[in-house]
Amino acid sequence: MDLRYTAEEQQFRTEVRGFIDAQLPPDISDKVLRGKHLQREDWLRWHRLLHQRGWSTPNWPTEFGGPGWNAAQQHIFEDECADAGAPPLMPFGIRMVAPVIMAFGSRVQQDRFLPRIRSGDHWWAQGYSEPGSGSDLASLRMRAERRGDAYVCNGQKTWTTLAQYADWIFCLVRTAPDRKPQQGISFLLIDMKTPGVTVRPIYTLDGEAEVNEVWFEDVEVPVDNLVGEENQGWTYAKYLLGHERTGNAGVGNCKRWLKMLKHIATEQKASGRRLIDEPRFRDRIAQVEIELMALDVTMMRVIAMELAKRAPGPEASILKVQGSEIQQTLTELMMHALGPRALPFQPAALEVGYAGPLAGPDYAVPVTGRYLNHRKASIYAGSNEIQRNIIAKHLLGL
Amino acid sequence: MNFDFSEEQNQLREALGRLLDRGYEFGRRKQIIASDAGWSRELWRQLAELGALSFALPEAHGGAGGTAIDTLVVMEALGRRLVVEPYVPAIVLGAGLVARAGSDAQRAHLLTRVASGYHLLALAHDEPDSRYELARVATRARADGAGFVLDGTKTVVLGGSAADTLIVSARTAGEPGDPDGISLFLVDAGAPGVSRLGYQTQDNHRAADVTLGGVRVGGDALLGPAGGGAALVEHAIEHGIAAVCGEALGVMAMLVELTASYVKTRKQFGVPIGSFQALQHRLADMLMRVESARSMTYLLATTVDSADAAARRRTTAAAKAIVSQAGRFVGQGAIQLHGGIGVTDEAPVSHYFKRMTVITMMFGDADHHLARFSDLMERGA
Numbered sequence A: 001m002d003l004r005y006t007a008e009e010q011q012f013r014t015e016v017r018g019f020i021d022a023q024l025p026p027d028i029s030d031k032v033l034r035g036k037h038l039q040r041e042d043w044l045r046w047h048r049l050l051h052q053r054g055w056s057t058p059n060w061p062t063e064f065g066g067p068g069w070n071a072a073q074q075h076i077f078e079d080e081c082a083d084a085g086a087p088p089l090m091p092f093g094i095r096m097v098a099p100v101i102m103a104f105g106s107r108v109q110q111d112r113f114l115p116r117i118r119s120g121d122h123w124w125a126q127g128y129s130e131p132g133s134g135s136d137l138a139s140l141r142m143r144a145e146r147r148g149d150a151y152v153c154n155g156q157k158t159w160t161t162l163a164q165y166a167d168w169i170f171c172l173v174r175t176a177p178d179r180k181p182q183q184g185i186s187f188l189l190i191d192m193k194t195p196g197v198t199v200r201p202i203y204t205l206d207g208e209a210e211v212n213e214v215w216f217e218d219v220e221v222p223v224d225n226l227v228g229e230e231n232q233g234w235t236y237a238k239y240l241l242g243h244e245r246t247g248n249a250g251v252g253n254c255k256r257w258l259k260m261l262k263h264i265a266t267e268q269k270a271s272g273r274r275l276i277d278e279p280r281f282r283d284r285i286a287q288v289e290i291e292l293m294a295l296d297v298t299m300m301r302v303i304a305m306e307l308a309k310r311a312p313g314p315e316a317s318i319l320k321v322q323g324s325e326i327q328q329t330l331t332e333l334m335m336h337a338l339g340p341r342a343l344p345f346q347p348a349a350l351e352v353g354y355a356g357p358l359a360g361p362d363y364a365v366p367v368t369g370r371y372l373n374h375r376k377a378s379i380y381a382g383s384n385e386i387q388r389n390i391i392a393k394h395l396l397g398l
Numbered sequence B: 001m002n003f004d005f006s007e008e009q010n011q012l013r014e015a016l017g018r019l020l021d022r023g024y025e026f027g028r029r030k031q032i033i034a035s036d037a038g039w040s041r042e043l044w045r046q047l048a049e050l051g052a053l054s055f056a057l058p059e060a061h062g063g064a065g066g067t068a069i070d071t072l073v074v075m076e077a078l079g080r081r082l083v084v085e086p087y088v089p090a091i092v093l094g095a096g097l098v099a100r101a102g103s104d105a106q107r108a109h110l111l112t113r114v115a116s117g118y119h120l121l122a123l124a125h126d127e128p129d130s131r132y133e134l135a136r137v138a139t140r141a142r143a144d145g146a147g148f149v150l151d152g153t154k155t156v157v158l159g160g161s162a163a164d165t166l167i168v169s170a171r172t173a174g175e176p177g178d179p180d181g182i183s184l185f186l187v188d189a190g191a192p193g194v195s196r197l198g199y200q201t202q203d204n205h206r207a208a209d210v211t212l213g214g215v216r217v218g219g220d221a222l223l224g225p226a227g228g229g230a231a232l233v234e235h236a237i238e239h240g241i242a243a244v245c246g247e248a249l250g251v252m253a254m255l256v257e258l259t260a261s262y263v264k265t266r267k268q269f270g271v272p273i274g275s276f277q278a279l280q281h282r283l284a285d286m287l288m289r290v291e292s293a294r295s296m297t298y299l300l301a302t303t304v305d306s307a308d309a310a311a312r313r314r315t316t317a318a319a320k321a322i323v324s325q326a327g328r329f330v331g332q333g334a335i336q337l338h339g340g341i342g343v344t345d346e347a348p349v350s351h352y353f354k355r356m357t358v359i360t361m362m363f364g365d366a367d368h369h370l371a372r373f374s375d376l377m378e379r380g381a
Helices: A007-023 A026-033 A040-053 A071-084 A091-104 A107-119 A233-243 A251-267 A279-307 A315-342 A367-378 A384-395 B007-023 B026-034 B041-050 B068-080 B087-101 B104-115 B229-265 B277-301 B309-343 B348-361 B366-375
Strands: A124-127 A143-147 A150-161 A168-174 A185-191 A197-202 A211-222 B121-124 B140-144 B147-158 B165-171 B182-188 B194-200 B206-217
Touching (some): A007 A040, A007 A071, A071 A279, A091 A107, A091 A168, A091 A185, A124 A150, A150 A168, A150 A185, A150 A197, A168 A233, A185 A211, A185 A233, A251 A279, A279 A315, A279 B366, A315 A384, A384 B277, B007 B068, B068 B229, B068 B277, B087 B104, B087 B147, B087 B229, B140 B165, B147 B165, B147 B182, B165 B206, B229 B277, B309 B348, B309 B366
Parallel strands (some): A124 A168
Antiparallel strands (some): A150 A211, B165 B182
């Protein structure tokens, strides 16, 4: 047992860091580090810079134009990106639809879609959840009826992250309503510009419109856009879920937030001294810090399993639960570190170019919104209750 | 980066498993803890024959020059079977201290005998007012010719009733609370002036309170530099913490296994109670805590041999806090999910619970180590 990175891995880290230092535009990292709003173009600019270096799809094999990194290299890359304040790569194309297209898509689909995901020409959205189908995803009702060379789609997807930016959406649709729920689902790729597709924002408790409803009204989708076989979509969806391994832990982000939390606690005063010198509050920081240390090692253990080609399955559920809980603790503590200064709510001040007055320090502006926003972390990507069901079933045999 | 155990470590684990499956099943353990001594010399010799007592000792003294990772392998196996023999006091603390701090003569005199299972050591450090503070030593060592005279009281000396030689911390200078001025002495447990009150602990291990009244030792009894014992004790305790964290992994794994298998067989309302989501989620939470504890224990095992005292201190505090918190959660959850049977003496789960409880409090509890970690936090000027 040796938890240190190898010389090659350290060399790789240096290389990644060097690239980020040289290429990450300061105006973008400044937004990320200061919690300002990112625009579509910010994400894409960084994506294109990575693409020029061949790094825009860290999880892809070389066969499809990816860098062919192993799990440790991917982890190092994400760690460095998060630390430097790079915008996170959008997972919907790179991590979600691409592995399905690679494994089950036709050659034509691979040639058509994968290069455009790599280059950033296509922004993808995920069309899974529906108003009546959250944790019970297999109950989804969006219909796709075959008429000639097209599927005619009707229904509604929801919680669609950044659908307002998306060029394409991958959807689970019902193609055989008379069969068992899992056996009548297909996996369709839909151009967002097709007539009949409507995106409506859902305003969340932090005042943001990060998620959307996507409506489909007689949307005609060429049958060429069916991935794999009709009515096999559930199998592909499960395959995809198995691919969401370590990403949901968000360890790199958490490390950055921990630094931010300590910074706030150093700036804020309590009883005439720095808040961080108050043992009762500092102990709460200490508690989340040791939990994050443990999660970081657990993630390395899962990565080591992947390196040894031992597929980690349900262990990813542990990372999801613990990672989301730590994210929530950190966002909550940042808010509590501000105390009464957490009450002012000025989302307009998160826009670049805001020149109006600030009610409080600059670093306080994004804190409350981030706390509110991250209540989502224990709900999305399989709620933490569903994850506990998975752990009970697959790791404990219950 | 790898989390794999070596071929030798896997063999050691399997050999220990075989020995304990055969000679330490629950009924046999019951007899051992009910005996006068409260532990088995026979098993101790068998552990010696396997090399389990000497794995981590220097090769020059009959050991294999092993690391804290080897100790982790041994401790996890001992934890799975709730072994009460004094491995932590005699081997991890005692032999480890002699190996790190002893003169050639002291090492030659003690280590081979300890490794072969014929001689036991214990660390007599804690005192009535010390709680978990390592520098709170009031016991005095007065220079007397070439030797010293020791006076003081040592409490809850783990393995203290069986020990042949006690490693006693005493002040040659300074006041209780000063890190400087603490010295370590090798004291024959049968020496005039040493009196011991031996007793059982709540987990059926054995310990003793030791009173030193004018105990004379020679100059050659000094272990390590005069006045420089605090750092040695701290490092020994760090090794002790790494070891009991390893043991806790075995104990907690068993608590989860016992509980998972119980809820699959116990029926109420006509179905196994493990089909109820309230119980499933509690067990899932227990399992997640064990994984966090495992991660921190691995991290500590790969840190505790390092020469970087600051890294050791920080990692030890973090690991012991996480493991203690996990141990409490897993232990109490295991009893609860067992229901009434969980609070009986006949159910193994109650014995695992008691050992786990003691481990959460050994060498500092969760609050103590969280506060240490918190105090060590970098926080600028």
